[in-house]
Amino acid sequence: MSMITQNIRDEMKKAMIAKDALKLNTMRGLIAAFTNELVAKKRKPDEELGDDEALAVIARAVKQRRDSIEQFKAGGRNDLAETEEAELKILETHLPAQMSEEEIEAVVKSKASELGITDKSKTNQLIGVVMKELKGKADGALVKKVVDGMFQ
DSSP, X not given: OOHHHHHHHHXXXXXXXXXXXXXXXXXXXXXXXXXXXXXXXXXXXXXXXXXXXXXXXXXXXXXXXXXXXXXXXXXXXXXXXHHHHHHHHHHHTTSOOOOOHHXXXXXXXXXXXXXXXXXXXXXXXXXXHHHHHTTTTSOHHHHHHHHHHHTO
């Protein structure tokens, strides 16, 4: 069993014992997302995801929460946004530490010089290369912001 999946299951049990409804629902949602990912990859639901696959599912859940928070705040539903923010904090504890903007900027500059990119025309290619290298360590929106800021 992958470490991440095992940790999620353990946290779900602890949340049940502690009667922490928010954490319990968040962990159950993640386990359901893991099962959905297995089915989407044409594997049996009783199999396990690898740690990389589990991290991708968690990252997707974090992105969904961020989008939901933005939408709820735009719609004036701060009560729903607060719930999403609480779930987001729980989910973020299961992701590896994210890189700072300065760290991302250093990687972007080295990749740009390595690839010989000096103008705006190939920013998408640069973003793709950087995201591939920083997979799971950096938020895509932040990488895009850094790359766009470099060529302005």
